[in-house]
Amino acid sequence: xxxxxxxxxxxxxxxxxxxxxxxxxxxxLTSRLINERTNSQVFFKCENFQCTGxxxxxxxxxxxxxxxxxxxxxxxxxxxxxxxxxxxxxxxxLLKIPTTIVMPxxxxxxxxxxxxxxxxxxxxxxxxxxxxxxLTRSLAQERGLxxxxxxxxxxxxxxxxxxxxxxVEEVGHLxxxxxxxxxxxxxxGCAIATKAALPNCKVIGVEPERGDDATRSFYSKTLQTxxxxxxxxxxxxxxxxxxxxxxxxxxxxDDMVTVSEEALIKTMFFxxxxxxxxxxxxxxxxxxxxxxxxxxxxxxxIGVIISGGNVDLAQIGKLL
Amino acid sequence: xxxxxxxxxxxxxxxxxxxxxxxxxxxxLTSRLINERTNSQVFFKCENFQCTGxxxxxxxxxxxxxxxxxxxxxxxxxxxxxxxxxxxxxxxxLLKIPTTIVMPxxxxxxxxxxxxxxxxxxxxxxxxxxxxxxLTRSLAQERGLxxxxxxxxxxxxxxxxxxxxxxVEEVGHLxxxxxxxxxxxxxxGCAIATKAALPNCKVIGVEPERGDDATRSFYSKTLQTxxxxxxxxxxxxxxxxxxxxxxxxxxxxDDMVTVSEEALIKTMFFxxxxxxxxxxxxxxxxxxxxxxxxxxxxxxxIGVIISGGNVDLAQIGKLL
Numbered sequence: 294x295x296x297x298x299x300x301x302x303x304x305x306x307x308x309x310x311x312x313x314x315x316x317x318x319x320x321x322l323t324s325r326l327i328n329e330r331t332n333s334q335v336f337f338k339c340e341n342f343q344c345t346g347x348x349x350x351x352x353x354x355x356x357x358x359x360x361x362x363x364x365x366x367x368x369x370x371x372x373x374x375x376x377x378x379x380x381x382x383x384x385x386x387l388l389k390i391p392t393t394i395v396m397p398x399x400x401x402x403x404x405x406x407x408x409x410x411x412x413x414x415x416x417x418x419x420x421x422x423x424x425x426x427x428l429t430r431s432l433a434q435e436r437g438l439x440x441x442x443x444x445x446x447x448x449x450x451x452x453x454x455x456x457x458x459x460x461v462e463e464v465g466h467l468x469x470x471x472x473x474x475x476x477x478x479x480x481x482g483c484a485i486a487t488k489a490a491l492p493n494c495k496v497i498g499v500e501p502e503r504g505d506d507a508t509r510s511f512y513s514k515t516l517q518t519x520x521x522x523x524x525x526x527x528x529x530x531x532x533x534x535x536x537x538x539x540x541x542x543x544x545x546x547d548d549m550v551t552v553s554e555e556a557l558i559k560t561m562f563f564x565x566x567x568x569x570x571x572x573x574x575x576x577x578x579x580x581x582x583x584x585x586x587x588x589x590x591x592x593x594x595i596g597v598i599i600s601g602g603n604v605d606l607a608q609i610g611k612l613l
Numbered sequence: 614x615x616x617x618x619x620x621x622x623x624x625x626x627x628x629x630x631x632x633x634x635x636x637x638x639x640x641x642l643t644s645r646l647i648n649e650r651t652n653s654q655v656f657f658k659c660e661n662f663q664c665t666g667x668x669x670x671x672x673x674x675x676x677x678x679x680x681x682x683x684x685x686x687x688x689x690x691x692x693x694x695x696x697x698x699x700x701x702x703x704x705x706x707l708l709k710i711p712t713t714i715v716m717p718x719x720x721x722x723x724x725x726x727x728x729x730x731x732x733x734x735x736x737x738x739x740x741x742x743x744x745x746x747x748l749t750r751s752l753a754q755e756r757g758l759x760x761x762x763x764x765x766x767x768x769x770x771x772x773x774x775x776x777x778x779x780x781v782e783e784v785g786h787l788x789x790x791x792x793x794x795x796x797x798x799x800x801x802g803c804a805i806a807t808k809a810a811l812p813n814c815k816v817i818g819v820e821p822e823r824g825d826d827a828t829r830s831f832y833s834k835t836l837q838t839x840x841x842x843x844x845x846x847x848x849x850x851x852x853x854x855x856x857x858x859x860x861x862x863x864x865x866x867d868d869m870v871t872v873s874e875e876a877l878i879k880t881m882f883f884x885x886x887x888x889x890x891x892x893x894x895x896x897x898x899x900x901x902x903x904x905x906x907x908x909x910x911x912x913x914x915i916g917v918i919i920s921g922g923n924v925d926l927a928q929i930g931k932l933l
Contacts, residue, residue, distance in 0.1 A: 320640040322662060341889040342642060403886065562926055566723065569661040569891040569922035602889035606882055606933055613930030 300447045300541065302489035305454035305482060308355040312455055315387070316351055317343050319456075321463050322568055331583060332591040336467075338460040341572050341602025345407070347528075348456050348479055348600050349380035349443070355452030356441050357384045365390045370438040372396070372425040375404030376528060376601050377443035382413030393438060395429045401527065401605040420521055444478030445535025454482025460596050461490045468593040473578035473600050474498035474507045474549065476531040477538030483598065484545035495547040497588055499578040501526045501557065506533050508549040511542060525554055528575030528601065552578060556585040558612055564599075576601040620767045620861065622809035625774035625802060628675040632775055635707070636671055637663050639776075641783050642888055651903060652911040656787075658780040661892050661922025665727065667848075668776050668799055668920050669700035669763070675772030676761050677704045685710045690758040692716070692745040695724030696848060696921050697763035702733030713758060715749045721847065721925040740841055764798030765855025774802025780916050781810045788913035793898035793920050794818035794827045794869065796851040797858030803918065804865035815867040817908055819898040821846045821877065826853050828869040831862060845874055848895030848921065870908060872901040878932055880904050884919075896921040 322337045340348035357369065368391030371381050378394040385392035394408055398417040408415055418428055433440050442449070456479065457470060470487050472480040477498075484496040500508050504522035510533065518533040534542060542549075557574050560581040564572050572580075579597045582588045642657045660668035677689065688711030691701050698714040705712035714728055718737040728735055738748055746762075753760045762769070776799065777790060790807050792800040797818075804816040820828050824842035830853065838853040854862055862869075877894050880901040884892050892900075899917045902908045 317643075320642075320662075322640075323637075325664070342640075344645070346889060565891050566924075566926055569666060571885050571889040571891060604886075606886055610930045610933030613926055613933075 300450045300454070300481065300485060300537070302485060304447065304451035305458055305486045308351070308448070308451040309455045309458055311355055311358050312351055312452065315354060318459055319343055321460060322570070324568055326567055327584070334594045335583065335597055336460065336464045336595070337568065337580070337597050337599050338456060339570060339599045340456055341570055341576055341599055345376070345379040345383045345411070346601055346603040347376040347380065347576070348453055349376040350383060351455050352449035352452030352478060353377065353380035353441070354384040354387070356446060356448035357381070357388050357390055359448055360390065360439065364439050367437050367439065368392060369441045370395065370429055370433050370436070371441045371443060372429045373443050375400045376603060378408045378413065378415070379404060379411060379603070381441060382408045382411035386412045393432065393436070395425055395432065397425070401603070401608065403605045404603055407603070444476030444531070445537050447537060449478050450482045450537065450541070452482065453479040454486040456598060457483035457486040457596070460598070461487060464596065466594060467491055467494045467596045469588070469590050470494055470496045470596040470598070471579035471582055471588065472496065472498055472598045473529065473575060474500050475529040475575065477507060477534040477542050479598070479600060480546060481538045481541035485541070488545055496545065497582070498542065498546050498549045499582040500549065500551050501529050501578065502551040502553050504529045505551045507542065508551055510534055510539060511546065511549040514543065525557060526575040526578060528573070529578065550582050550587050552581040552585060552587055556581050560584050562613070570599065571602045571604060572599050573601050573604045620770045620801065620805060620857070622805060624767065624771035625778055625806045628671070628768070628771040629775045629778055631675055631678050632671055632772070635674060636775070638779055639663055641780060642890070644888055646887055647904070654914045655903065655917055656780065656784045656915070657888065657900070657917050657919050658776060659890060659919045660776055661890055661896055661919055665696070665699040665703045665731070666921055666923040667696040667700065667896070668773055669696040670703060671775050672769035672772030672798060673697065673700035673761070674704040674707070676766060676768035677701070677708050677710055679768055680710065680759065684759050687757050687759065688712060689761045690715065690749055690753050690756070691761045691763060692749045693763050695720045696923060698728045698733065699724060699731060699923070701761060702728045702731035706732045713752065713756070715745055715752065717745070721923070721928065723925045724923055727923070764796030764851070765857050767857065769798050770802045770857065770861070772802065773799040774806040776918055777803035777806040777916070780918070781807060784916065786914060787811055787814045787916045789908070789910050790814055790816045790916040790918070791899035791902055791908065792816065792818055792918045793849065793895060794820050795849040795895065797827060797854040797862050799918070799920060800866060801858045801861035805861070808865055816865065817902070818862065818866050818869045819902040820869065820871050821849050821898065822871040822873050824849045825871045827862065828871055830854055830859060831866065831869040834863065845877060846895040846898060848893070849898065870902050872898060872905060872907055876901050876905040882933070890919065891922045891924060892919050893921050893924045
């Protein structure tokens with residue numbers, strides 16, 4: 294693992310080469326209704342259709358495929374609220390690398406089941422009483438496993454950057470790219486890839502109001518944290534940006550905004566009904582900022598990243 | 614409107630030319646899980662992502678775009694349980710042709726709202742007491758409108774055939790194509806397009822058990838009917854195949870099978886959860902036959918048409 298934060302477009306390109314033929318080149322969807330409503334041209338990059346149901350597979354596979362033979366035999370460990378867990382378990386499955394996942398005991402059932410289904414070993418912890426990073430580090434030391442964190446790792450960041458790289462390759466010029474932000478791996482990688490191809494394209498990150506640590510960090514230029522925020526966007530419950538992602542966000546991202554829980558739920562079902570895609574709450578953060586008018590962009594050509602679609606239907610059905 | 618049933622691959626090609634740049638070239642999705650479970654290679658052609666949320670837009674636009682200037686000014690009328698209605702309303706909107714839609718008063722709210730939103734005039738009727746075709750004909754005569762039926766029309770059939778044409782162009786060889794069957798417009802067009810490119814590809818139609826008229830017609834070689842079948846697959850509640858589609862089904866389709874209501878609902882939510890697509894009950898008929906083992910095809914390369922995604926979330930949510 295590199296000790297510097299110099300993830301570049303070359304790293305994103307190398308990740309794209311590793312992922313070629315392995316990860317899905319996910320579809321880009323458009324909607325006349327949404328174009329009319331926003332008075333702009335909107336392109337949804339649908340990572341809910343990625344292997345394991347979210348963009349996380351890109352970073353996970355990019356990281357695991359670069360391990361040495363000795364490291365592959367010992368295996369890896371990670372901590373995750375869900376999507377990174379599935380991604381690591383499945384990438385490990387493909388690459389024949391044993392995986393151990395430290396997961397909160399309140400993670401959605403669909404994510405737990407899928408992680409186990411991909412052959413990962415899952416160790417649960419209580420979100421209120423246990424520091425997941427400490428638990429992971431002690432297990433790693435005990436068992437000789439390499440830690441693959443969910444976002445603060447240059448190979449993870451470079452892998453996630455391939456989302457924006459593909460989007461720009463497919464739709465060409467963009468005036469604006471909207472990306473959800475949890476720990477900052479996706480937005481860092483995507484901002485690097487976007488600015489390399491389209492230096493004038495603005496990149497804006499979107500968080501839930503209740504987990505607005507990255508927005509506060511961005512404006513104060515000092516790392517801010519949040520503790521177990523009560524947001525339906527479980528992928529954005531991360532405590533803070535990372536040591537690598539925070540400077541990358543400051544360097545490459547143009548603005549950060551937040552959206553309410555109500556707006557998230559409304560947008561999620563709107564996309565289910567009109568775009569016909571199953572998206573999870575975290576996955577609609579970027580779309581919510583656009584559709585609820587938090588970001589206004591008449592006349593612009595806009596990319597919106599839909600980050601994932603792993604919902605527990607029985608649970609989410611109660612909101613209908 | 615032609616009086617013969619000679620829809621050919623040339624008609625499908627002409628329809629494809631008319632639809633180019635207007636209809637979406639919908640994505641083809643794959644799933645490792647489904648490939649493993651069925652021991653085959655499965656390609657889902659996702660017409661739930663088509664304009665208006667179903668394949669019906671293809672036939673509607675193909676038919677309306679061939680009207681004379683005089684006919685365009687007078688306008689058109691049709692009868693539909695929903696998806697054809699939306700398709701005609703939207704195609705009329707694009708082509709500046711006034712549209713009147715005769716729709717059952719129990720059609721899903723989402724379909725009624727969308728049809729009105731596209732600018733169609735909607736006339737409701739009671740499914741138990743009124744013959745929709747008679748009502749449509751009398752209104753057409755009274756107002757000088759041209760009737761564009763939902764399936765029994767050569768331009769409709771040719772338009773729907775572009776679904777399979779695109780699928781075969783994208784994935785190449787197929788051993789088997791599974792298509793849902795209501796009035797037979799989609800399956801007729803798709804069988805014509807498929808057999809032209811891949812003469813050895815088997816085409817199998819799928820109906821709900823409760824609305825199995827086309828299966829009985831296929832096996833008895835005599836047109837069979839069904840009256841208001843109580844199936845959740847509302848697009849397959851059609852009374853029978855048509856005068857054009859029945860002989861086309863006999864000529865081009867290799868087999869017909871049926872699936873239960875329980876299997877439909879199970880498959881629908883399975884596709885929501887694993888493929889991350891919102892599909893309506895009629896839209897999963899073909900997938901259900903495969904995933905529930907009604908059609909067995911180990912080692913084959915299989916195309917499955919997902920016909921639409923117009924669900925009333927509030928209503929369908931109750932099934933979760």
